Amino acid sequence: MEKLTGRSKVVSNKKLSFWESIYLPAIIGGMFITIKHFFGKKVTINVPEQTRKRSDVYRGMHVLKRDDEGRERCTACGLCALSCPAEAITMVAAERKPGEEHLYREEKYATIYEINMLRCIFCGDCEEACPKEAIFLTDRLVESEYKRKNFVYGKDLLVEPVEKDKRIDVSKRQTPEVLEFKKNKKFTHNK
Numbered sequence: 001m002e003k004l005t006g007r008s009k010v011v012s013n014k015k016l017s018f019w020e021s022i023y024l025p026a027i028i029g030g031m032f033i034t035i036k037h038f039f040g041k042k043v044t045i046n047v048p049e050q051t052r053k054r055s056d057v058y059r060g061m062h063v064l065k066r067d068d069e070g071r072e073r074c075t076a077c078g079l080c081a082l083s084c085p086a087e088a089i090t091m092v093a094a095e096r097k098p099g100e101e102h103l104y105r106e107e108k109y110a111t112i113y114e115i116n117m118l119r120c121i122f123c124g125d126c127e128e129a130c131p132k133e134a135i136f137l138t139d140r141l142v143e144s145e146y147k148r149k150n151f152v153y154g155k156d157l158l159v160e161p162v163e164k165d166k167r168i169d170v171s172k173r174q175t176p177e178v179l180e181f182k183k184n185k186k187f188t189h190n191k
């Protein structure tokens, strides 16, 4: 019969020779490969004592940014949650009260902002969708946990520290090209 793909293989049922039937040559061959890798260059590292350098634009744990004056940039518009394919983001919006101008940059802010790190697929869509440069993925890893509920990260873990020397640097992701791209009204998510 004519083959459709040409990828099929004819399985041989030929009788094993004496050497094949005692399996010793195959075992010795396998041991040789194992010993060769034993003395070869290691491809693994000793975690957590050693760490591998991650890319500057690695998509790891998120950060909610503050502006230069230390105010939270997020205005709880919900665009990140809407763009999230994993439905990992939830938030509750609140009105900024008089006297809170030093805390929140916009008149509306997220009183609750949560990301379920077990749902997140670290695609970066939330970062791209945010019109306020408020959310970024970083090269930090999400810590391992024993309980599922501990993977729901709230503002206490997501908002960066107010101290300037402890801020999370996202300059490698926030390049002029990216900022220009975010202004381009040709793309629906920039409208």
Ligand code: SF4
Residues within 6 Å of the ligand: 080, 083, 084, 085, 086, 087, 088, 089, 115, 119, 120, 121, 122, 123, 124, 125, 126, 127
């Ligand atoms: S990185 Fe992707 S999956 Fe994770 S919260 Fe952002 S949009 Fe959702």
Ligand code: SF4
Residues within 6 Å of the ligand: 073, 074, 075, 076, 077, 078, 079, 080, 081, 091, 129, 130, 131, 132, 133, 134, 135
């Ligand atoms: S992080 Fe950005 S997109 Fe998400 S709610 Fe805040 S301002 Fe809107």
